[in-house]
Every structure is written in C-alpha cells, then in structure tokens.
Amino acid sequence: MFRKLNDDKLTQLAESISQCGLITPILARPIDDPVYRYEIIAGHNRVDATALNGESVIEADIRDLSDELATIMLVDSNLQQRENILPSEKAWAYRAKLEALKSQGKRNDLTSSQLGTKLRTDELIAQDSQDSRNQIQRYIRLTFLIQPLLNLVDEGKLKLNPAVELSYLNESKQIDVFERMEFHDCYNISLESAKRIKEIAKYGELTIDKIDRHCFDKEETPKESIKISANRINSFFDSKTSPKEKEDIIVKALELYYRQKNRTHHREFREEVMERMS
Numbered sequence: 001m002f003r004k005l006n007d008d009k010l011t012q013l014a015e016s017i018s019q020c021g022l023i024t025p026i027l028a029r030p031i032d033d034p035v036y037r038y039e040i041i042a043g044h045n046r047v048d049a050t051a052l053n054g055e056s057v058i059e060a061d062i063r064d065l066s067d068e069l070a071t072i073m074l075v076d077s078n079l080q081q082r083e084n085i086l087p088s089e090k091a092w093a094y095r096a097k098l099e100a101l102k103s104q105g106k107r108n109d110l111t112s113s114q115l116g117t118k119l120r121t122d123e124l125i126a127q128d129s130q131d132s133r134n135q136i137q138r139y140i141r142l143t144f145l146i147q148p149l150l151n152l153v154d155e156g157k158l159k160l161n162p163a164v165e166l167s168y169l170n171e172s173k174q175i176d177v178f179e180r181m182e183f184h185d186c187y188n189i190s191l192e193s194a195k196r197i198k199e200i201a202k203y204g205e206l207t208i209d210k211i212d213r214h215c216f217d218k219e220e221t222p223k224e225s226i227k228i229s230a231n232r233i234n235s236f237f238d239s240k241t242s243p244k245e246k247e248d249i250i251v252k253a254l255e256l257y258y259r260q261k262n263r264t265h266h267r268e269f270r271e272e273v274m275e276r277m278s
Contacts, residue, residue, distance in 0.1 A: 088199065158187050
C-alpha cells in the first residue's frame with residue numbers, strides 16, 4: 001500500500017533518529033505467531049532506520065487491534081505523517097480504509113462518480129483527511145486502472161481526472177489505450193478525450209482507430225491562402241479565361257521567374273569566381 005523510503009531518505013531518517021531520538025513510537029499489535037509475536041502497523045521506516053543505526057530495539061506502542069482497526073490506523077498514520085505520497089498510495093489507502101469501515105459494519109454505498117452523493121462512508125473518510133469526499137472517490141477509482149496507467153499517474157504523465165475516466169474501461173480497452181499512448185509517445189490525454197472514449201466504450205465498440213482519432217489526432221495546420229485583386233491581373237487575360245486557368249498561368253509564370261532568377265544567380269556567381277581566379 002505505502003512504499004518504503006528510498007536509500008537517501010532512509011539515511012536521512014536514520015541520522016535524525018541518531019541525533020534527536022525516536023520522537024514517535026511505532027505502532028504494533030500482538031499476533032499469534034511463535035516467531036514474530038508482533039505485527040508492525042505503523043513505523044516500518046522507523047524500524048529500518050533504527051536498524052541502520054545498529055540498534056535492534058525500538059520503542060513501540062502495543063495495542064490489541066482487529067484487522068479492520070489496524071488497517072484504519074495504518075492508513076491514517078501514513079496519510080498524516082508522510083510527505084510526497086504518490087496518487088497510487090493514496091488510492092489504495094483510501095480503498096483499504098473504505099473496505100475496513102465496511103467490515104466494521106458502517107454504512108457503505110459508495111458509488112464512484114464525479115458528481116458526489118449523499119452522506120456515506122466516503123464522507124467519514126473525508127473528515128479525517130485533507131481531501132474532499134469527491135476527491136477521495138476519484139482516488140479510489142484509480143485502483144481500477146491497469147498498473148501501466150497507474151504508473152503514468154504516479155509519474156505525473158497522466159493527470160488524475162482523465163485517469164479516473166479511463167478507469168471505467170475494461171482491462172482490454174485500457175491496454176489498448178496504453179499501447180496507443182506508447183505508439184504516439186503521448187501520455188497526457190485530455191479530460192475531454194478520456195470522457196469521449198469512455199462514452200464510446202459504454203454505448204458502442206471502442207476500436208484502435210477511434211482511440212487514435214479522439215485522443216491523438218492533431219488539428220491540421222491551417223493552409224495559407226493568398227488573395228490577389230482581380231483588377232490587378234485581369235488586364236493580362238482575356239475575358240474567356242477561367243479563374244482556374246488564371247491560377248495555372250500565374251503559377252507557371254512564377255516557376256519561369258524562379259528558374260530564370262536562379263540561372264542569373266549562378267551565372268553571376270561563376271563570373272565572380274572566374275574574376276577572382278584571374
């Protein structure tokens with residue numbers, strides 16, 4: 001659910017504990033296991049950092065917790081204390097807490113929508129979080145993404161709201177979308193594009209061509225046009241010459257002018273070279 005600190009961050013934590021001591025004890029619960037005896041609920045990084053300092057003993061707050069309460073405390077502890085939490089970590093944490101509250105017998109009729117619903121378990125979660133109820137719903141939807149798309153969200157290549165819309169596609173169609181992203185080397189699908197292909201998949205067949213057309217087609221560069229006043233050129237043509245014929249004659253005249261200009265340029269260049277050589 002939550003990833004451990006990388007080596008640099010863990011070293012910094014170890015140095016902090018070495019200098020200031022352990023500010024907050026870890027949280028653990030007794031388990032029926034002859035080897036480990038206790039399960040760490042919150043504080044895995046603090047345990048690793050203490051071990052890095054060569055210590056084998058750490059202060060712990062031991063509580064007899066049910067599975068559901070242990071999950072809730074694990075989520076709350078990490079969300080409140082950790083910095084730079086990845087979207088995927090939040091997503092799975094909120095989902096785990098939601099399921100734990102459900103197992104505790106609390107009401108849970110969460111529906112994953114962008115619009116919000118009446119007071120429910122997601123609001124209970126929001127009371128202990130900096131995220132709103134709707135934002136929590138969005139994060140939970142991320143858990144329905146295939147891993148490659150979820151990785152893109154963590155990397156900041158795919159924004160949250162388009163990812164939420166893509167989460168409604170089945171696994172096969174999500175794979176198709178990801179493969180087209182790689183083919184086009186373009187991962188930042190717009191919210192409107194994600195909504196369109198979600199609707200297509202819901203009411204019809206979402207093909208590769210439709211994914212390309214709605215997500216990756218770029219607007220054509222407007223073609224440059226030149227307008228010439230008829231009064232300026234009509235004197236060069238008789239009254240029977242059509243507009244298309246006038247255009248063809250003008251283009252041919254420009255081609256002759258270009259060739260003649262190049263010939264003159266080359267002749268002058270040769271003459272200048274010969275003069276310098278003499």
